[in-house]
Amino acid sequence: MSTRPGRVPTRPTAVGLTAAAAAAARPRPRPLAAAQRRWLNPLAVLLLFALTAAVPWLTTEPYLVLVLLTTAIYVAMSVGWNLVGGFAGQVSFGHAAFYGMGAYTTALLLLRLPGATGLELPAPVLMILSLPLAGLLAAVFAVLIGIPTLRLRGPFFSIATIGVGEAVRLVALYAEPITGGGFGLSLPISFSELRLLSYYVAAVWMALVILGAWWIERSKFGLGLAAIRLDEDAAQTLGVDTTRYKVLALALSAFVVGVAGGIFTTTQFYLSPSSVFAFSVSITMILMPIVGGIGTLWGPVIGALVYVLLREQVIASRPNDHLFIFGFLLILVMLFEPGGIVGLARRVPRRLGR
Amino acid sequence: MAEFLNTTVNAILVAGLYATMSYGLALIWGVMKIINLSHAGVLMLGAYSTWWLSNTLGVDALVTLPITAIAFFLLGMVIERVLVRRLADAPPITTLLLLFGLWLVMQNFAYSVFTGDTRAVLTPYTQSNLRFGLLTIPVTWLVTFAIGLVILLLLQQFLTRTMAGNAIRALAQDRDACRLVGIDAECLNMVAFGLGTMLAAVAGGLLALLFSFSPEFGGPFQLKSFAIIVLGGLESLIGVAVASLIVALAEQWSVAVIPAALQNVVAFVILVVALVVLPNGIMAAVRQIEWRPFRSPR
Numbered sequence: 001m002s003t004r005p006g007r008v009p010t011r012p013t014a015v016g017l018t019a020a021a022a023a024a025a026r027p028r029p030r031p032l033a034a035a036q037r038r039w040l041n042p043l044a045v046l047l048l049f050a051l052t053a054a055v056p057w058l059t060t061e062p063y064l065v066l067v068l069l070t071t072a073i074y075v076a077m078s079v080g081w082n083l084v085g086g087f088a089g090q091v092s093f094g095h096a097a098f099y100g101m102g103a104y105t106t107a108l109l110l111l112r113l114p115g116a117t118g119l120e121l122p123a124p125v126l127m128i129l130s131l132p133l134a135g136l137l138a139a140v141f142a143v144l145i146g147i148p149t150l151r152l153r154g155p156f157f158s159i160a161t162i163g164v165g166e167a168v169r170l171v172a173l174y175a176e177p178i179t180g181g182g183f184g185l186s187l188p189i190s191f192s193e194l195r196l197l198s199y200y201v202a203a204v205w206m207a208l209v210i211l212g213a214w215w216i217e218r219s220k221f222g223l224g225l226a227a228i229r230l231d232e233d234a235a236q237t238l239g240v241d242t243t244r245y246k247v248l249a250l251a252l253s254a255f256v257v258g259v260a261g262g263i264f265t266t267t268q269f270y271l272s273p274s275s276v277f278a279f280s281v282s283i284t285m286i287l288m289p290i291v292g293g294i295g296t297l298w299g300p301v302i303g304a305l306v307y308v309l310l311r312e313q314v315i316a317s318r319p320n321d322h323l324f325i326f327g328f329l330l331i332l333v334m335l336f337e338p339g340g341i342v343g344l345a346r347r348v349p350r351r352l353g354r
Numbered sequence: 355m356a357e358f359l360n361t362t363v364n365a366i367l368v369a370g371l372y373a374t375m376s377y378g379l380a381l382i383w384g385v386m387k388i389i390n391l392s393h394a395g396v397l398m399l400g401a402y403s404t405w406w407l408s409n410t411l412g413v414d415a416l417v418t419l420p421i422t423a424i425a426f427f428l429l430g431m432v433i434e435r436v437l438v439r440r441l442a443d444a445p446p447i448t449t450l451l452l453l454f455g456l457w458l459v460m461q462n463f464a465y466s467v468f469t470g471d472t473r474a475v476l477t478p479y480t481q482s483n484l485r486f487g488l489l490t491i492p493v494t495w496l497v498t499f500a501i502g503l504v505i506l507l508l509l510q511q512f513l514t515r516t517m518a519g520n521a522i523r524a525l526a527q528d529r530d531a532c533r534l535v536g537i538d539a540e541c542l543n544m545v546a547f548g549l550g551t552m553l554a555a556v557a558g559g560l561l562a563l564l565f566s567f568s569p570e571f572g573g574p575f576q577l578k579s580f581a582i583i584v585l586g587g588l589e590s591l592i593g594v595a596v597a598s599l600i601v602a603l604a605e606q607w608s609v610a611v612i613p614a615a616l617q618n619v620v621a622f623v624i625l626v627v628a629l630v631v632l633p634n635g636i637m638a639a640v641r642q643i644e645w646r647p648f649r650s651p652r
Contacts, residue, residue, distance in 0.1 A: 089447070091447050091450070091451065093454075148626050148629065148630045149626065149629070151629070151630065152629055154445075154446055154447050155389045155446050155447060155450050156389075156584075156629070158389075158447070158450055159389060159391075159577075159580050159625075160625060160626065160629065162573075162576075162577060163577050163580075163581075163621070163622035163625050163626070164622070166573065166574070166577060166618065166619075166622065167618075167619045167622040167623075170615065170616055170618055170619050171616065171619065173615065174613060174615050174616055279573070283458070286451075286454075290451065320462075320465060320466060321462060321466070322462075323458045323459065323461050323462035323465070324458075324459055324462040324463075324466075326455070326458050327455040327456065327457070327458030327459035327460075327461075327462065328455065328459060329455070330451055330452065330454060330455030330458070331437065331452055331455040331456060331459070334441065334444075334448050334449075334451050334452040334455065335437070335440055335441070335452065338444065338448055
């Protein structure tokens with residue numbers, strides 16, 4: 001009996017099997033052809049960007065603009081963390097180090113560069129120039145840290161990153177001439193005049209990061225990372241240079257988060273190691289993608305939106321219970337749906353019999 | 355010279371405590387292949403438990419340790435039964451994140467019950483010292499060292515002399531073989547998790563006698579525990595003891611070279627060096643040095 005490709009060979013005696021095979025072979029109704037569906041994701045990113053960019057034209061409410069600005073930064077951080085934590089499956093508890101480095105690079109460049117070199121650049125130009133440097137510094141540090149720690153597998157890498165975050169925080173607190181130590185640095189008010197620019201920069205960065213993640217997910221590099229996530233030994237056997245892939249993913253992730261930290265700085269009046277290098281920053285970056293859907297493209301975006309909503313609505317009224325909320329969220333997601341909101345959404349149609 | 359001698363002796367004394375707290379982590383890893391990230395939370399709650407019990411009952415902190423031990427043994431069993439067991443077949447990172455969530459909940463619990471104020475357990479002998487010539491040894495350090503050592507010896511007896519202990523060690527070696535000979539692996543998981551939690555809580559209670567604490571207390575000690583079990587090889591008691599000594603000595607001696615504020619960085623550096631240079635722990639490295647005085651006959 002010849003079977004056409006894609007069709008399960010069936011035996012007439014097994015009635016149940018035949019029915020199941022017939023259901024599997026029946027073409028599902030598809031609203032869009034594959035070639036068209038390819039462009040859905042970038043279109044969605046463009047739409048998201050257009051919506052975000054339009055808000056300052058529609059409203060002058062400074063609070064709303066500030067909330068959306070932070071949301072865009074959080075989305076970038078969440079998607080950035082997901083590059084290594086989700087795509088490669090290497091959960092990092094130390095991303096605050098990259099965030100803080102980015103924040104301090106931008107702050108110090110804006111504060112000290114004009115004085116040190118006599119270069120008189122307008123603040124907006126200086127800000128935009130400082131951001132790639134912020135990301136680059138974080139990425140270089142990520143490579144230095146990643147080469148020893150990423151030889152470790154899964155949970156061991158995670159624990160080592162707790163150490164990275166803690167060590168960097170302690171060193172930053174101690175390095176008072178650079179970071180301001182426990183007192184922190186005050187940033188000039190003039191930075192806040194950049195807020196509208198910061199807003200657009202954050203929106204652009206958010207869109208670029210999601211597009212980048214989309215591109216990586218479909219690339220050979222992304223497939224290699226997925227292989228590492230699913231079975232590192234098998235990936236290695238198949239010729240994936242696992243350590244190099246993981247280090248590269250960590251560096252990209254650190255670059256994204258470092259730039260996000262730099263953008264954040266331009267909206268602040270004050271910067272201290274205990275705020276940007278805090279363990280809670282790392283916790284936030286873990287929580288957002290996990291709640292949204294770890295390892296997916298849109299999960300981290302949804303997670304960041306949920307996180308901001310949660311922070312603005314619940315935590316603002318009960319500030320002492322945020323660790324309860326984060327902890328229980330993590331426990332619930334892990335126990336009932338490790339795929340997060342995206343996993344839940346995928347499960348619903350399956351339950352309905354599709 | 356006297357200073358060097360004192361820091362060395364202090365390091366040896368605190369190493370006993372480090373071994374107690376790390377062994378809890380090593381035991382859970384050995385039996386269940388889980389990294390218990392709620393370890394930090396349990397260390398901290400153990401410290402609060404000692405403080406609260408000795409204040410409410412009006413007795414010496416050391417007298418309350420058995421109560422803390424039993425309570426946390428039960429708590430550990432409940433955590434295993436209710437949370438960890440449900441994820442037995444899930445990827446290891448899921449359990450790690452679950453226990454991380456539990457740590458956050460424990461921290462928040464401590465904040466809301468005991469507030470964020472820094473506390474300390476004070477005893478009549480907190481300030482007293484023993485002097486031996488050049489040496490000055492604080493009594494609390496000596497007492498906690500002795501208790502830590504006694505607990506480890508008891509545990510070692512339990513693991514080698516009893517049926518349940520042997521079964522736990524067998525589980526750490528080969529899970530499937532244990533199932534085949536009829537060992538109730540799930541029940542023993544519960545016992546091992548309970549024991550690990552108990553060790554962490556008691557170590558937390560002892561640490562509370564030496565250091566002041568707040569709800570953030572456990573974090574650095576968890577990192578040290580982890581550095582110790584990685585350095586010591588994840589399953590060996592002697593390895594854990596040697597590694598505790600190495601970490602404690604490195605920390606105490608480092609103060610001469612680096613500022614005290616950076617002392618907690620030492621554990622992290624040891625962790626990374628150990629992971630890169632000695633991935634199987636110090637005992638495996640020692641075992642690899644083969645001493646062959648004669649050629650083996652063919």
